[in-house]
Amino acid sequence: MPTKKALNHCIKILKDLVSFQVLGGQSNLEIMDYIISILNDAGIEFHLIPNTDLTKTSLLCRIGHPTDGGVILSGHTDVVPVAGQNWTTKPFVLTKKEDKLYGRGSCDMKGFLACCLASIEVFKKSDLKRPVYFAFSYDEEIGCLAGEELAAAVHHKYKEKPAFAIIGEPSMMHPVVGQKGICVLETTVNGSAGHSSRIKDEVSAIHVSARLIQWLEKKMDDYASGNIKDNRFNPPHSSIHVGKIQGGIAPNVIADKCTFYWDVRVIPGHDVRDIIKEFDVYSQSVESELQQKFPGFSIETREDHPPVPPLGTRNDSPVVDLIKKIIGNHHLQTVAYAAEAGQFSNEGFETIICGPGDIAQAHRADEFVAIEQLEQCLQMLENLAEEFSK
């Protein structure tokens, strides 16, 4: 187990990190300045990967010599809002109660960032034969918006090639090899208004939406009975869900507009773009059919944000061997939440999710991380330093 001093150092950093109220979508420059000050004190060079208007930035740094085969430790600096939640502690003041630390982001996922930053001395003291990288992002909570660019930047900023990525999302320090990809979409149907008695002469946007939604549900049933399956997930196939629909003004008025919001969750090996393309083809056929009746008829679908790719690390991947050595846990899991892991995997890094805290505590009031989880994470990083010194 890590020393009391190392643990207290980690908790002090976590306290500071939690005090920065960086919600997804907001500037993270202040929290990055704080992280940079820690890197500066340790004499570690870093790269920034800012957004176009320079209000947010990701950060990359390396500890150890430039050699192939290193490991990237990755986490995000933003958190979800606290508005409307019934907190019994101050969400942006890390509060210790018994063996738990409460605060927004304590679990998702500033706890992991604090463990990484608190382990700098351990990494520096070790005779690392392969380097350790930190890759910290922004805007993860609103659709993993910076992860793709950050993962790609590893290739641009460094000549050597890291082999592994560990994404420290809350997993109770269990190794997670799979995560479904997700895409959130909004479809608007523009029909023609009129008295409901004229339904045969007009085009109801609600009726057409119902037709499109049925098509989506049928598509999911096809996946359920089809061949593209990954039994590590529940359900083992890609799924489609319509979660919100709005349109119409009264029972006796034909609706000229209806919008529905849906998501697609794909298993590894299933490209969400293919599903969207198929839906577009069907939409176009409905469009040309109904434009005969009402020339102004249209169906528009837009993505809420670019699709987040799935993670499908093989159970025999070398990163699984590494993680088994440094956490001693052989029980591989998959998770239902989206994360930046698929984006790192797509860049050719063998990727796994493993971090302190329970996802069940994330995003809710009185979010906490158990101190024992931080200890386990610090121990994992110490073991990593030892393993990489061989």
Ligand SMILES: [Zn+2]
């Ligand atoms: Zn997270």
